[in-house]
Amino acid sequence: MLHQRGRCWFQQLCATHLPVSPDSPSLLVADTSLAGWPARYITVVPDRHNPFPRARSGEVGLREGWALASAVQDAMQADQAQDKKRAIIAIIDTPGQAYGRREEAFGIHQALAAAAGAYARARLAGHPVIGLIVGKAMSGAFLAHGYQANRLLALDDSGVMVHAMGKEAAARITLRTVAELEALAASIPPMAYDIGSYASLGLLWRLLPVRNADQPLPEDVQMVRATLEEALLDIQASMDCSLVQRLQGPHRQASRRVRTLLREQWPD
Amino acid sequence: METLHLEYPATAPARQRVLVGVVASGDLEILIEPATAGRTQITIHATGSLSPDLWRKQLDRLFAHGAAAAMHMEINAFGATPGVISLRLAQAMEEVGT
Amino acid sequence: MPSQASTPLHWSERRREKRRRLDLVNTLADGCILPTKQLAAALEILIAPGDRVVLEGNNQKQADFLSRTLAQLNPARLHDLHMIIPSVSRAEHLDLFERGIARKLDFSFSGPQSLRIGQLLADGCLEIGAIHTYIELYARLFVDLTPNVALVAAYQADRHGNLYTGPSTEDTPALIEATAFRDGIVIAQVNDIVDDASCLTRVDIPGDWVDFVVKADRPFFIEPLFTRDPRQIKPIQILMAMMAIRGIYERHQVQSLNHGLGFNTAAIELLLPTYAASLGLQGKICRHWTLNPHPTLIPAIESGWVQSVHCFGGELGMEGYIAARPDVFFTGKDGSLRSNRAYCQMAGQYAVDMFIGSTLQMDGDGHSSTVTLGRLSGFGGAPNMGHDPHGRRHASPAWLDLITTDNLLSRGRKLVVQMVETFQGNGQPTLVETLDAVEVARTTGMPLAPVMIYGDDISHLLTEEGIAYLYKAQSLEQRRQQIAAVAGITPIGLRHDAASTARLRRDGLIALPEDLGIRRHDASRKLLAAKSMAELVSWSDGLYQPPARFRSW
């Protein structure tokens, strides 16, 4: 039932919501508010009737990619003339992008690009964008849904996981056993699958301890909402719409050094 | 990955920096920078099947006579054969201009 | 009463036995056509325990329906067969031994199955007659290994047994000839049966020589063994190809030749229209070829370098191109290639100036072998082409050029070139103190070490270090010095000393790239006439159609 976390947290956080008619049953979209600021919540959920069979378990597939892009673009369009750009909150719980023949054939890369691009443009246009990881945030699916946020938050829970590829597949591709992969992950933080290691990379703005990530207790929901509000205020206070605050982690020294060198050497 | 340091007598400093090759499977890259006259220092980082002893023997043949320019050389190799190593070194020497 | 002369019977035992077996399958067959489903039943009758059976396992074409069916028969009824298989290349070839259907094996080559042959031999499941060269194995079919049964493959048959063996005729004529004309039984699997000869593409084997044809359950397996993707050619191979062209082809004016199947020789083929052309060598070298239809030869053919190519076998995807170039290739009236391994091997042995090949190991004396520990591979045709046939009497410029005296009674010499990198990609030296073959001979009880090419047959050794002109060696000791001088940092190379290398160089006994006017720096893929499969297709005017696994479009 892991993949129902997205739906569950969506429902908890959007208790009094204005449901937006979604482009796809695998997408939940609601307009509500956060700390008195308008907010659109979006999550991808399993849809066992999805016409694309490889995207029935909460994967981000062709329909989901384009629908995410629409949901974000529509919000941008609606707020185009507004000073108060609504916050966009991506609730993330997806086992990954859809792996299939139809997906490749009909250009899933473009669908995911549309989604990632829409979130990035929303951020640049001044929409506060927050990514809340409540379950799996895997690979291309995460790139399309959430990774472009101004702030990333994650539940501190063993069911929460960020990675570029599932363990078994990664082992096969790198010609290692799962055990070898796990041993390596223990000493190479970016290879680890647990959210604690991920947090050490400095990409998360906040790691949130909850008592029950699957069936959140009222205090869990309360705490998460309060942190989302904090994140919103932090974004608004920072006056910065880039991703620069992700670069500060102790394990991102090389990322910083490269940028410093580029800046030094850039002028002609 | 093995790391190996070698040092050889040399002539005048190399005239320029040089980069050749790519660390593809069975290949290597060589980075050369001028050094003070008289010495060439070589650092090798290698994965693959060639033993440090063979690396030394291969480079001895090219540099032990001391006729090459003085340089700092760094080699990054990924399973390169002695044949490929000598080909890349010849390319590098050609570009250094000795 | 005058006894009924037993003599006539005595003199035609083989014929009588053949007749007896054929009569037994009368009810199964429709004339010479065996129904696909009846093959197993028919084989059980047509083959008897202890028979000598030649099975067409070729370099490329495989009589795989026959071999698969044979391997499934009941070993209680059919056992102790003596198999003759030119190329042991399929798993079921060895299942025959594991299951007890066959006992003894004579063969020439066993690339992918070489490890398992070694194991079966060690387990006592298999007894080896001998490991031959191709032409030697065919020769023995006409002497002391005449088959009782031949199991062969063809593309098409008609209802009278006429066969179209198509571009990949390969070994079929030799195997059938030896069987059919000494009252053996010839069974051909075909992909397709047509009514009569007028519907056949052409007749390669007359129906008289064939006893049965059976339509296979699926078309025979064929391997595109000689396709080399130009993308995989490395600068080191281009350097060596440049050295070969300058230091051997040009120097000796090599006009007729055989090439092995590796990337080294593919590089040479692709440098002809570019590098060799820039040396003004077109028309002077590489005019006549005995080799499989290598796709990498297309640019040289299209540039007008090549006058003729005779082939051992075909190559998948080259059919249309060959059909459109009948001046170059041997083709039938129908336009398709006619290959023949026996003739092409003979041509490669007697009629060409040069053989150039490769090996996994060579020792300090120049003996080479592809047999390594645990692997009983044979050598196919390399030893035939890779030696100087003393029976040759016609002269050619290259053959004469290897004479090192001015004595009118000395003979010319074929060029036998080994072209190897001093180390293999796995970091193992190619030039070794002792061939693994020696240890293999010791452990398997072979009378001699399985040597592919003997040191005294090699005229040139080409490594990335240089060329050793071994035909000029005045003594074994000098040959050893020459080999060591181009052996880099292998155990053999470490034997050399700088003074003797300098002397060898001065005396023209070895040549380094710089002696040939080649700068290592210039060894670039830019010199390749085609750099990808797609470019080969363009060179062929769209006639070459590479197999799917070589396509990147």
Place this chain on the structure above:
Amino acid sequence: MSHQQEIAHLLTRQSFIEQGARERARSLLDSGTFRELAGPFNRLYSPWLAAQDIATQADDGVIVAKGRLDGHAGVILAIEGGFQGGSLGEVGGAKLAGALEMAAEDNRRGNPTRAVILFETGGVRLQEANLGLAAIAEIHAAIVDLCRYQPVIGVIAGSVGCFGGMSIAAGLCSYLIMTREARLGLNGPQVIEQEAGIDEYDSHDRPFIWSLSGGAQRHTTGFADALLEDDAEQIRRQVMQFFAQGQPALPRQLRCRWYQQRLASVDTARQTDAHMVRAIFSHQKDQYE
């Protein structure tokens, strides 16, 4: 072109695919203007590969080259497919993202720097997994940012192709140039076969793979804007022409409604093939919403 002309052309044309990343960058920039930043002599080795005993390269497989593109300030970002399959780790990813960020900053300061990305990549380097993924997200962010000022042009030449998170980056480019040998897809054939089975995707069937993700199909179905021969000069000219054209009227990534409409018409009851994809995306007339 006659066969003889074709042969003459084969012998004289300058292959782009054959060139390494540095040479490719050089061949696109105006002659004599190539200047490499954060180059190999800065020795930006991947800290993570070395820790896993894997060979490293001094530029981590990504080249940042500043120079002039038809006289305009430009930067070329070229991925070296020969090193670790063009995979992106922390350093290489930071070079790409950082350079694009600098180009956007230039534009904000009134200096209209242009960028070209030469893709040759399998995506995230699994040995640096989450830092590669994070860097790719930053590359996406930077492309979107820079696209506000200048077209960003992507070239996929081959032979590695463009996969994984970097296929999304390719999808964010204003224009995409491909050759017939290039492939563009989110998931690599091997991974799809492993995840979904050989009936879904046969990773050994090369014609099938190219029929869906190869340059010709991607161009026919509108996922790439130019299909060119493997000719460095033709590719250079096309890059300049796209810059001269300016921003596309409606970039692919903004055509949500059109793509959603087209996908809704797909009969997902049957498995798809190249022909079906061409039929679905052949309605180019209504592409502007």
